[in-house]
Amino acid sequence: MDYNAKLDEALKRLHDEGRYRTFIDIEREKGNYPHATWRRPDGSEQPITVWCGNDYLGMGQHPVVLDAMHEALDATGAGSGGTRNISGTTVYHKRLEAEIADLHGKESALLFTSAYIANDATLSTLPKLFPGLIIYSDELNHASMIEGVRRNGGAKRIFRHNDVEHLRELLAADDPAAPKLIAFESVYSMDGDFGPIEAICDLADEFGALTYIDEVHAVGMYGPRGGGVTERDRLAHRIDIINGTLAKAYGVMGGYIAASFKLCDAIRSYAPGFIFTTSLPPTVAAGAAASVRHLKTDQARRDLHQQQAKTLKLRLKGLGLPIIDHGSHIVPVIVGDPVHTKKLSDMLLEGYGIYVQPINFPTVPRGTERLRFTPSPVHGPEEMDKLIRAMDQLWSHCALNRAELAG
Amino acid sequence: MDYNAKLDEALKRLHDEGRYRTFIDIEREKGNYPHATWRRPDGSEQPITVWCGNDYLGMGQHPVVLDAMHEALDATGAGSGGTRNISGTTVYHKRLEAEIADLHGKESALLFTSAYIANDATLSTLPKLFPGLIIYSDELNHASMIEGVRRNGGAKRIFRHNDVEHLRELLAADDPAAPKLIAFESVYSMDGDFGPIEAICDLADEFGALTYIDEVHAVGMYGPRGGGVTERDRLAHRIDIINGTLAKAYGVMGGYIAASFKLCDAIRSYAPGFIFTTSLPPTVAAGAAASVRHLKTDQARRDLHQQQAKTLKLRLKGLGLPIIDHGSHIVPVIVGDPVHTKKLSDMLLEGYGIYVQPINFPTVPRGTERLRFTPSPVHGPEEMDKLIRAMDQLWSHCALNRAELAG
Numbered sequence: 177m178d179y180n181a182k183l184d185e186a187l188k189r190l191h192d193e194g195r196y197r198t199f200i201d202i203e204r205e206k207g208n209y210p211h212a213t214w215r216r217p218d219g220s221e222q223p224i225t226v227w228c229g230n231d232y233l234g235m236g237q238h239p240v241v242l243d244a245m246h247e248a249l250d251a252t253g254a255g256s257g258g259t260r261n262i263s264g265t266t267v268y269h270k271r272l273e274a275e276i277a278d279l280h281g282k283e284s285a286l287l288f289t290s291a292y293i294a295n296d297a298t299l300s301t302l303p304k305l306f307p308g309l310i311i312y313s314d315e316l317n318h319a320s321m322i323e324g325v326r327r328n329g330g331a332k333r334i335f336r337h338n339d340v341e342h343l344r345e346l347l348a349a350d351d352p353a354a355p356k357l358i359a360f361e362s363v364y365s366m367d368g369d370f371g372p373i374e375a376i377c378d379l380a381d382e383f384g385a386l387t388y389i390d391e392v393h394a395v396g397m398y399g400p401r402g403g404g405v406t407e408r409d410r411l412a413h414r415i416d417i418i419n420g421t422l423a424k425a426y427g428v429m430g431g432y433i434a435a436s437f438k439l440c441d442a443i444r445s446y447a448p449g450f451i452f453t454t455s456l457p458p459t460v461a462a463g464a465a466a467s468v469r470h471l472k473t474d475q476a477r478r479d480l481h482q483q484q485a486k487t488l489k490l491r492l493k494g495l496g497l498p499i500i501d502h503g504s505h506i507v508p509v510i511v512g513d514p515v516h517t518k519k520l521s522d523m524l525l526e527g528y529g530i531y532v533q534p535i536n537f538p539t540v541p542r543g544t545e546r547l548r549f550t551p552s553p554v555h556g557p558e559e560m561d562k563l564i565r566a567m568d569q570l571w572s573h574c575a576l577n578r579a580e581l582a583g
Numbered sequence: 584m585d586y587n588a589k590l591d592e593a594l595k596r597l598h599d600e601g602r603y604r605t606f607i608d609i610e611r612e613k614g615n616y617p618h619a620t621w622r623r624p625d626g627s628e629q630p631i632t633v634w635c636g637n638d639y640l641g642m643g644q645h646p647v648v649l650d651a652m653h654e655a656l657d658a659t660g661a662g663s664g665g666t667r668n669i670s671g672t673t674v675y676h677k678r679l680e681a682e683i684a685d686l687h688g689k690e691s692a693l694l695f696t697s698a699y700i701a702n703d704a705t706l707s708t709l710p711k712l713f714p715g716l717i718i719y720s721d722e723l724n725h726a727s728m729i730e731g732v733r734r735n736g737g738a739k740r741i742f743r744h745n746d747v748e749h750l751r752e753l754l755a756a757d758d759p760a761a762p763k764l765i766a767f768e769s770v771y772s773m774d775g776d777f778g779p780i781e782a783i784c785d786l787a788d789e790f791g792a793l794t795y796i797d798e799v800h801a802v803g804m805y806g807p808r809g810g811g812v813t814e815r816d817r818l819a820h821r822i823d824i825i826n827g828t829l830a831k832a833y834g835v836m837g838g839y840i841a842a843s844f845k846l847c848d849a850i851r852s853y854a855p856g857f858i859f860t861t862s863l864p865p866t867v868a869a870g871a872a873a874s875v876r877h878l879k880t881d882q883a884r885r886d887l888h889q890q891q892a893k894t895l896k897l898r899l900k901g902l903g904l905p906i907i908d909h910g911s912h913i914v915p916v917i918v919g920d921p922v923h924t925k926k927l928s929d930m931l932l933e934g935y936g937i938y939v940q941p942i943n944f945p946t947v948p949r950g951t952e953r954l955r956f957t958p959s960p961v962h963g964p965e966e967m968d969k970l971i972r973a974m975d976q977l978w979s980h981c982a983l984n985r986a987e988l989a990g
Contacts, residue, residue, distance in 0.1 A: 180843075182713050182714075182762070201673070202670065202673055206657060209660065215674060226664075228670050229669075229670040230665050231664030237661070242656055242657075245661060246653060251612065251613060252611045254643040254645075254648050254649060257638035261606060263940060266611070289700070293700060306589050318859065354584075426662075427662045429864050429867070438587060439590060451945075452727055453700075454697060457867065460864065539858075
C-alpha cells in the first residue's frame with residue numbers, strides 16, 4: 177500500500193480543480209484593524225487591509241474585551257485545566273452562560289469550544305434524547321450542522337433552500353407521532369440571505385416539531401440587544417434551540433446553544449463533544465462575556481455596520497459588478513470559477529494590498545465561486561474608495577462580465 | 584409529542600444510576616494553584632485544593648505563558664476573526680505549528696481548537712484519503728477517537744485493550760492489500776497505563792499499516808523535551824500521526840496532529856472540522872507556543888512531577904487503598920460504585936476542602952467508578968499530608984475495602 181501516492185492523488189485533485197487553499201499569513205495590529213501585515217512565504221512583509229474577516233464589528237480590538245481578558249489572565253491564569261465536569265468549570269464560564277441565556281431570553285445556555293462543535297454535538301445528540309427523531313435540514317445549512325445531522329445515522333430530510341412549501345410536504349409525509357426537528361439558519365453566510373423564520377415556526381407549530389436555528393452570522397449584529405434576527409423579529413420565544421458564536425461579531429472564540437434548562441441539562445449530560453473536551457480558557461470566557469454585555473447596548477455600532485454594508489453594495493452595484501444583495505451585512509461578488517477567483521484575490525492582495533480570500537467549493541457550490549467582502553464599522557471611507565477603485569480596474573483588466581450574475 | 588417528558592426520562596436515567604453530573608464552580612487564583620475558591624450554588628465560598636486538574640505541570644500559571652498571552656493581546660487583539668483559510672491564519676499559528684512539528688520531529692503540524700476535534704476530524708477524514716481504509720482501534724481509546732472512527736461508517740476493528748496478539752489476529756484476517764491504520768494511546772488517562780508502542784509499530788511494519796497515537800496525557804511530561812512517550816522511547820519516527828493537546832501539561836488550550844507535510848496538507852484540505860471553524864485566538868496560540876518551548880528544556884519540572892506521583896501512590900498504598908499503579912503520573916483510586924464515588928467526593932470537598940471529581944460511566948466502565956488524583960509539581964508536602972489524612976479517615980468512616988481492587 178503506497179500511502180504517499182494516495183495523498184498525492186488527493187492533493188492533485190485540489191490543484192487540478194484550482195481549489196487548493198493557500199493560507200495567507202497575517203498579523204493584525206491591535207487598534208489598527210482592518211489594517212494588518214501580510215507575511216509572504218519568503219518572509220517579506222506588506223501592509224494590507226483585511227476585507228474578509230468575520231470580526232464583523234471590530235470587537236476583537238475593543239478595550240472592554242481586552243481589559244476583561246487581561247484581568248482574567250492576571251487573576252486566574254491561562255487555561256481552565258479540565259473538562260467542564262473535571263475542574264474546568266469556573267465563575268467565568270457561569271457568568272458567560274448567564275449573559276448568553278439573558279441575550280436570547282432562554283432559561284439556559286451551554287458553552288462549547290466553537291459553534292462548529294456546538295452544532296455537531298447538539299444535533300448528533302438530540303436523536304439519543306428523542307428516539308426516532310426526524311431532522312429536517314435546509315440544504316444550505318453549514319457544514320457543522322450537516323456533520324451533526326449525519327453523524328449518528330438518524331432519520332433526516334433535506335429541504336430545498338428556504339423552500340417552506342417543500343418543508344411542508346416533507347413534514348406532512350412523515351408519521352405525525354414521530355418526534356421532529358427543523359434545523360436552519362437565520363443568515364446564510366455565503367449568500368447573506370435570511371431564513372424564513374416565522375414561516376418555519378408556523379410549520380413547526382402545525383406539525384409539532386422542535387426548531388433549531390443557527391444565528392452564528394447574526395448574533396451581536398441584529399436585534400436591539402444583539403440577540404440576532406430572532407430578536408429583531410421577536411421570534412426567539414418560538415425557537416427551541418438557538419446556536420451562536422463568540423468568534424465573529426463578538427470578536428473572541430467559542431460557541432454555544434441557548435435553550436430551556438432541561439434541554440441544556442440533557443445535552444450537557446449526553447453529548448461527547450461537550451463532555452470530553454477541555455473547557456474554554458477563563459480569559460476567553462471573560463472577553464466573550466464582556467463583548468456580549470457591551471453589544472447589548474451599543475446600537476450605534478450595529479447601525480454603522482449596516483450602513484457600511486449598504487454603502488459598499490451600492491458602490492459595487494454602481495460599477496455594475498455581479499453582487500448578491502439580500503439586505504444583510506455580507507457582500508458576495510460572484511466570479512463563478514475557482515481559478516479566476518483565486519487570480520483576482522491574488523491580484524487584489526499583491527497589487528492593491530486588499531485581502532479578500534477566494535471562496536471555493538466545498539464552502540460554496542461549484543460554479544458560484546466568489547469574493548466575499550465583510551465591511552465593518554472599522555473600515556474607513558478611504559479604505560472603501562481604494563477597494564472600489566481596485567475592483568473597477570480589475571474587472572476591466574480581466575474583461576469580466578458586469579452585473580450578469582447579480583442577485 | 585411531549586418533548587419535555589422525553590428529556591425528563593433521559594435525565595432521570597442519570598439520577599437513577601447516581602451518575603448525574605454536578606459541575607463544581609471554582610475560581611483559581613493565579614500563582615496560588617492548586618489552591619482555588621469553590622463557589623457553592625448558594626453563592627458562599629470555601630477555599631479548596633484542586634486534586635483533579637489536568638494542568639499537570641502548573642504551566643497554566645507560569646509567567647512565560649502569561650507574558651506571551653498578555654503580549655499577544657496587546658499586539659494583536661482578542662480573536663483571530665476567521666477560519667484558518669479566511670483571514671484566521673496568523674504568525675502566532677505558524678510559530679506554534681513549527682514549535683510542535685519540531686517537538687515531535689515531524690515535517691508538519693496542524694492546529695485544531697481541541698485535541699478532541701483533532702482526533703475526531705483526522706480519524707474521520709483519513710478514510711476519504713485512503714479509500715477502503717480499515718481502522719484498528721484499542722477498545723479503551725478516548726471518546727474523541729471513537730467518534731472519529733465511527734463517524735463516516737468506515738471499516739473498523741476493535742482490539743482488546745493493549746492486546747497485541749488480538750491486534751495481530753485482526754490484522755492477519757484482513758486483505759493484505761487494504762490500507763490500514765492502528766489507532767491507540769500512549770497513556771490511557773483513566774487507568775494511567777501505557778500503550779505497547781514498540782510492539783504496535785512492529786505489527787504496523789509487518790502488515791503495512793499506518794500508526795496513529797494519542798499522546799494527550801503525555802506531551803510535555805515524558806521525553807527529554809516533552810515530546811511524549813514516543814520521544815522517551817525513541818519511537819516517534821515510527822509513528823505516522825501524533826495527536827496531542829495544548830490544554831493539559833501545556834496549560835492553555837487547543838489540540839493538534841503532527842505528521843508528514845503531505846498528510847497535514849491533506850487533512851488541512853479535506854477535514855470539515857478543521858476547515859469550517861474559527862482558528863484559535865492568537866493569544867492562545869502565543870501562550871501555547873511559549874509553554875511548548877519552555878518545556879523543551881525544563882526537565883526539573885518533569886522530574887518533580889513524576890516524584891510527586893510516586894510519593895502519592897506510595898502513601899496511598901501505605902494506607903492499603905485500592906489504587907491502580909502503572910508507573911505513570913495518574914493516580915486512580917477505585918471505588919466501584921457511582922453513588923459511593925460521588926458521596927466520597929462530596930465529603931472530601933465539603934469536609935476537607937479537597938476537590939477531586941467523581942469519575943463515572945461513560946468516562947470509565949461501569950463498576951470501575953473512581954476518584955482520580957493528579958498530583959503536580961505545585962502540590963506542596965502540606966497539601967499531600969492533608970489529602971492522605973482525609974482519605975484515611977474517610978475510608979475508615981465509610982468502612983470501605985482497602986487494597987481489594989488494587990492493580
